[in-house]
Amino acid sequence: METKVLLPTQKNIETVGDALRDGALVGIPTETVYGLAANALDGSAVKRIFEAKGRPADNPLIVHISDVSQIDRFHLVTEIPDSAKKLMDAFWPGPLTIIMKKGDVPDEVTAGLDTVAVRFPSHPVTKRIITAADVPLAAPSANTSGKPSPTAARHVFHDMDGKIPYIVDGGACEVGVESTVITVAGATPCLLRPGGVTLEQLENVIGHVEVADAVLHQLKEGQTAASPGMKYKHYAPSAHITLIRSSDEKYIEYVNDRAESGAAALCYDEDEPKLSVKTYPYGGRSDFDAQANRIFDVLRRIDEDGVETVYGRCPDTSGKAMAVYNRLIRAAGFEVIELA
Ligand code: TXA
Ligand code: MG
Numbered sequence: 436m437e438t439k440v441l442l443p444t445q446k447n448i449e450t451v452g453d454a455l456r457d458g459a460l461v462g463i464p465t466e467t468v469y470g471l472a473a474n475a476l477d478g479s480a481v482k483r484i485f486e487a488k489g490r491p492a493d494n495p496l497i498v499h500i501s502d503v504s505q506i507d508r509f510h511l512v513t514e515i516p517d518s519a520k521k522l523m524d525a526f527w528p529g530p531l532t533i534i535m536k537k538g539d540v541p542d543e544v545t546a547g548l549d550t551v552a553v554r555f556p557s558h559p560v561t562k563r564i565i566t567a568a569d570v571p572l573a574a575p576s577a578n579t580s581g582k583p584s585p586t587a588a589r590h591v592f593h594d595m596d597g598k599i600p601y602i603v604d605g606g607a608c609e610v611g612v613e614s615t616v617i618t619v620a621g622a623t624p625c626l627l628r629p630g631g632v633t634l635e636q637l638e639n640v641i642g643h644v645e646v647a648d649a650v651l652h653q654l655k656e657g658q659t660a661a662s663p664g665m666k667y668k669h670y671a672p673s674a675h676i677t678l679i680r681s682s683d684e685k686y687i688e689y690v691n692d693r694a695e696s697g698a699a700a701l702c703y704d705e706d707e708p709k710l711s712v713k714t715y716p717y718g719g720r721s722d723f724d725a726q727a728n729r730i731f732d733v734l735r736r737i738d739e740d741g742v743e744t745v746y747g748r749c750p751d752t753s754g755k756a757m758a759v760y761n762r763l764i765r766a767a768g769f770e771v772i773e774l775a
Contacts, residue, residue, distance in 0.1 A: 438595060440588055440602045443560045451601050452567025460487060460598075462577045462591040464605025466558040467530045467614050467631060468584040468731065469591045470499070470574030471599070476509065478541035481573050485543075487598045490580040494663045495546040496573040497532050497554050497614070501565035509571055510538040511553055518619045518641045525640045528557035530610050530631030534618035544573045546663065550620045560605040576613055577602075583670050583734040583766070586611050590735060611728035612758045616662060617644065626650060627662035629757040631727070650761055651752060653769040669765040670731070672738040672745075676701065676767040680749040681774035689774060690746045699740075701733065701747035701763075713742065720748075723755040730759055734766060 441447040443464075451461045455472060458480040463472045471488060473480040475498045485492055498511060503523060506512060512535040515523075519533050537551040545551050556562065565572055576584040577591045585591045588604035595602065615630035617637060625645040626634055637644050647661040654660055679686050687709045690700045699713040700706065703720040717733045718726035737745060749771055750760040764771070 436597055436600060438592065438597060438599055438602060440592060440604050443563065443603055443605055447603065448560075448563050448567050451564060451603055452569070454600060455564070455568040455572065456570055459600055460484060461564075462585075462588070462595055462599060462602035463561055463564050463572070463574065464558055464588070464603060464608065465499075465556040465561045465574075466608060467556070467610045467612065468586055468608055469577040469588065469602075470561075470572075471577035471591075471595065472499070472564070472572040472574040474568065475499075475540065475544055475571040475573035477570075478543040481541060481543040484573065484575060487595060488575060488578070488580045490575065491663075493546050494575075495548055495552065496544050496575050497552040497616075498540065498544060499561065499565060499572045499574050500553060500555050501562040503527065503555065505571055506553060511540055511551060511571065512536055512538045516619050518624055521640050522617065522619070522637070523555070526632050526636070527555040528562070529555075530557070530614040532614045532616045532628075532630075534616065534620050534627070536620050550618065552616060554614055556614075558605060558609075560603060564603065581669060581671060583672060583731040584613060586728075586731045590732075593735075609728070611731060612762060615758070618661070625661060628664070629761050631755070631758070633754050634757065635754065650757070651764075653764075670734065670762045671766045671768070672734045674699075674737050674742045674745050676745045676747055676763075676770070678747045678749040678763060678767045678771045679774060680771055685774040686746075686748060689772075693744075693746070696744060697742075698744040698746055699737065699742045701737070701745050703748050706748070713740075715745070717748075717759075723751070723759065726750060726759045727755055730762060 532554040586608040610631040615632040616628035
């Protein structure tokens with residue numbers, strides 16, 4: 436199959452809207468990362484998403500809408516709890532996914548769970564595509580399963596060329612990491628995946644939010660993940676990444692000592708001039724927005740350059756850096772060296 440990359444002209448939006456409604460898979464831009472979309476009401480279309488990505492069948496998808504009224508119109512959930520209403524008012528449209536009790540959604544979307552993840556993206560092109568399709572869209576990130584998520588149309592083309600008919604190019608993604616995922620289906624709201632909306636922002640709106648173990652820690656053998664996606668090795672380039680938790684000086688010394696081996700540094704912008712190895716800066720030390728925005732592109736470039744060994748700065752876990760930490764710790768297979 437030939438994969439066409441389309442600009443978001445009105446005619447092209449109508450073309451992909453019709454194709455989506457008829458069961459095709461389309462790469463779509465959002466403000467977080469690019470998605471691989473299908474008609475969420477069409478179980479067999481949704482099944483093909485799993486095939487194109489090589490995604491494990493037990494990992495549920497997010498349902499994307501372009502208007503809050505579509506939740507009722509398509510009976511996506513059985514009820515909208517008060518906490519969900521507050522979160523929608525505060526953060527939608529935007530990078531927040533809310534998990535509620537499932538209504539009439541095919542089992543292929545929810546991997547058989549009794550809950551469904553719903554998101555209302557803020558990217559204007561995403562809204563136009565969903566509105567043109569006139570159905571909710573199931574969409575995971577548009578990467579091959581396990582690889583870094585795509586933040587540009589060319590990343591989607593790299594992973595999906597020949598597998599899908601269309602990719603809509605909406606430019607570079609602003610947030611750069613996937614949406615924050617929170618469940619309000621249980622007794623206490625629980626953060627399942629950190630993203631563009633921070634834990635602090637969520638708690639300002641609905642009070643205490645628990646944080647699922649898998650967000651910051653590696654699950655133990657036999658422990659089940661509240662969010663199935665969090666249990667897999669993820670976001671990983673082919674390179675071997677080790678994170679270093681240390682002072683600036685210790686990090687620089689550690690990496691420079693290994694310059695002969697051909698290792699590279701996934702560093703903060705400030706470290707670059709002091710390093711004698713190939714550098715992949717992913718943002719300023721305190722510029723968490725830039726770190727989120729750049730991390731996936733940098734991980735992909737490490738692979739394009741054929742780098743084999745990478746020593747990375749271990750990100751902070753506060754604010755938006757929690758999302759960067761959550762992704763990088765998985766890209767590194769939870770391998771962290773502490774230098775006192
Ligand atoms: O920003 C985003 O959320 C992007 C864009 C395309 O919207 N989408 C995305 O989808 O990141 P995906 O499939 O890569 O990640 C969805 C995550 C997975 O970790 C999955 O396990 C979790 O959400 N999830 C989905 N439905 C769930 C449910 N009912 N219960 C628990 N976790 C769920
Ligand atoms: Mg993903």
